[in-house]
Amino acid sequence: MTTRIEREEEEGMDHGFRGLPLPKEREKMDVLKIAELLSSRPKGSPAYIVLEHELNLKIARLQAKATLNAGWISAVATILAVFIAFALGYFIGSSQTDKMRDISRKQQSSGEIDKSNKTSSTPFKAF
Numbered sequence: 452m453t454t455r456i457e458r459e460e461e462e463g464m465d466h467g468f469r470g471l472p473l474p475k476e477r478e479k480m481d482v483l484k485i486a487e488l489l490s491s492r493p494k495g496s497p498a499y500i501v502l503e504h505e506l507n508l509k510i511a512r513l514q515a516k517a518t519l520n521a522g523w524i525s526a527v528a529t530i531l532a533v534f535i536a537f538a539l540g541y542f543i544g545s546s547q548t549d550k551m552r553d554i555s556r557k558q559q560s561s562g563e564i565d566k567s568n569k570t571s572s573t574p575f576k577a578f
Contacts, residue, residue: 471498482509 477485485506492499 469498471501477502477505482506482513485509 472480472488480488485502489499489502489506492502
């Protein structure tokens, strides 16, 4: 047997959450539908607080997903940039080294290299 106070509390709870979708239904709803339901509730009511919390959770999930995707894209782009830089350095650097060897050979054959600097095979001093 319930007392009058218990019945009033149950009626108050029913009144506050009346028309509120079940939690599983709210999970399936999109942000706009939850915002629409939120706007139809009086501010500060239990249903308003529950819907506002649910809306904040949905928005946080969307933001977290976008941040995670941006992080993955940045990581892949960084790794790709490292490989491109290495490849360019390898191919451009090797062609520059070949050019320097050719210049050195031409200078040696024409006698333009200073004979006093015998430690270097290139026209540049090592630092």
